[in-house]
Amino acid sequence: MADTTGKPQATGAATDTNPAPRKSSWRYIGPGIVVAATGVGAGDLVATLIAGSHFGYTLLWAAVLGCLVKISLAEAAGRWHLSTGRTLFDGWASLGRWTTYFFVVYAVVWGFVYGAAAMSSSALPLQALFPDVMDFEWWGIACGLAGLAFVWFNKYAVFEKVMTVLVGVMFVVTVSLAIRVTPNLPDLLAGLLPVLPDEKDSVLNTLGLIGGVGGTITLAAYGYWVNAKGWTDTGWMKVMRLDNRVAYLTTGVFVVAMLVVGAELLHAADIALAGGDKGLVQLGDILAAEYGTATARFFLIGFFATSFTSLIGVWHGVSLMFADFVARYRQRAAARGEEVASGARERSWPFRAYLLWLTFPPIVLLFQGQPFRLVIVYGVLGAAFMPFLALTLIWLLNSDRTPAEWRNGRLSNGMLAAAGLLFLVLCVKQVWDQPWSDFF
Numbered sequence: 001m002a003d004t005t006g007k008p009q010a011t012g013a014a015t016d017t018n019p020a021p022r023k024s025s026w027r028y029i030g031p032g033i034v035v036a037a038t039g040v041g042a043g044d045l046v047a048t049l050i051a052g053s054h055f056g057y058t059l060l061w062a063a064v065l066g067c068l069v070k071i072s073l074a075e076a077a078g079r080w081h082l083s084t085g086r087t088l089f090d091g092w093a094s095l096g097r098w099t100t101y102f103f104v105v106y107a108v109v110w111g112f113v114y115g116a117a118a119m120s121s122s123a124l125p126l127q128a129l130f131p132d133v134m135d136f137e138w139w140g141i142a143c144g145l146a147g148l149a150f151v152w153f154n155k156y157a158v159f160e161k162v163m164t165v166l167v168g169v170m171f172v173v174t175v176s177l178a179i180r181v182t183p184n185l186p187d188l189l190a191g192l193l194p195v196l197p198d199e200k201d202s203v204l205n206t207l208g209l210i211g212g213v214g215g216t217i218t219l220a221a222y223g224y225w226v227n228a229k230g231w232t233d234t235g236w237m238k239v240m241r242l243d244n245r246v247a248y249l250t251t252g253v254f255v256v257a258m259l260v261v262g263a264e265l266l267h268a269a270d271i272a273l274a275g276g277d278k279g280l281v282q283l284g285d286i287l288a289a290e291y292g293t294a295t296a297r298f299f300l301i302g303f304f305a306t307s308f309t310s311l312i313g314v315w316h317g318v319s320l321m322f323a324d325f326v327a328r329y330r331q332r333a334a335a336r337g338e339e340v341a342s343g344a345r346e347r348s349w350p351f352r353a354y355l356l357w358l359t360f361p362p363i364v365l366l367f368q369g370q371p372f373r374l375v376i377v378y379g380v381l382g383a384a385f386m387p388f389l390a391l392t393l394i395w396l397l398n399s400d401r402t403p404a405e406w407r408n409g410r411l412s413n414g415m416l417a418a419a420g421l422l423f424l425v426l427c428v429k430q431v432w433d434q435p436w437s438d439f440f
Contacts, residue, residue: 030243032245032246034313036250037313042307044254049259049279052260054197055267060256060259063255065210066210067248069415072415075240077219078241079237079240079397090335106381107321107322110385115359126304128281143308151316155346176298178256211422211423224340228341228346232338265283284299318354319355327350
């Protein structure tokens with residue numbers, strides 16, 4: 001849309017029922033809580049715990065930097081939605097068909113494997129809490145079905161409220177544990193200095209920690225949650241930016257708290273933690289031995305909240321993106337933020353079809369293990385998504401697709417370029433580390 005000067009204009013206008021505020025306010029925040037809850041999964045907590053157990057507080061600065069990088073990415077996605085009135089997939093589609101092909105393959109393969117991973121991650125703490133109720137696989141199925149039913153029958157407003165409650169549980173658990181193990185404040189502050197550990201591959205380990213803090217495709221989903229909240233035009237820009245900062249401040253608290261636990265509980269005692277989500281079950285056993293069963297159960301409740309928020313967050317956010325993709329493909333017209341705000345996407349058959357895809361086919365993987373070749377493709381696609389997101393946002397937000405006043409400035413371009421380079425390096429490493437000789 002253009003005015004008489006030819007300048008592109010945002011199309012989403014504030015309505016009388018949902019007027020844009022004159023200034024930002026804490027009472028409006030919501031999508032940021034959702035993206036923080038979804039982005040911080042069990043894998044992020046394990047990675048931070050292991051970093052703390054290996055290096056103490058040395059890489060605290062890297063965890064904080066990771067939050068700043070994700071702030072820039074989520075802010076850019078939200079700014080695109082609000083300044084143009086168009087969805088992110090609509091922006092990608094304007095860059096060429098290759099973006100559509102990438103997204104479709106990513107959504108199908110990634111969703112299939114992630115569905116099993118999310119159900120497994122949610123099942124682990126439940127099985128640890130209630131070992132005699134049912135087998136691990138059935139706990140996973142129960143979590144998947146619960147997520148399906150919750151997202152299927154509820155709109156964004158209810159979804160956000162439940163996510164906020166679960167984030168509160170995560171916050172109380174992680175901060176309480178960090179206080180319980182008694183952080184060494186001088187060492188904690190010293191960890192803010194950018195120092196690399198004196199070990200082999202320390203640079204790549206550090207980059208991995210920066211890149212792994214809170215979110216992959218959920219960063220792209222942030223703009224959709226902004227629209228689902230009812231924010232559709234530039235009048236909400238200040239609110240969105242405050243909301244986004246709250247999101248990664250919250251993420252930063254989780255990450256710092258778990259790094260403190262890793263540094264004080266594991267590093268000091270020279271305890272090695274297993275990789276993957278099972279590392280958190282192992283941490284529960286360590287907490288039980290050190291502080292008693294009640295503390296261990298308290299932690300496992302937080303572990304479940306962390307895993308289940310990621311599950312329902314992806315069930316909702318990525319299904320919303322998939323529904324937007326199908327709508328644009330069928331209509332051959334621009335996809336608008338107002339359509340997401342109306343709730344029509346959440347009631348559409350593509351939204352629910354993708355929900356079913358995330359839930360039922362992955363159940364097979366719970367019983368049979370993850371097929372080797374599929375896992376390799378999943379790993380490569382997952383590694384490629386973040387550089388794809390960073391570089392396409394740079395492209396979109398420096399072109400005439402975005403109104404001039406909302407295009408990237410130097411800081412935003414610098415942060416997005418740094419993010420793109422970081423994730424490109426991690427993508428190459430991920431591809432390099434895959435056992436390709438066994439693939440063929």
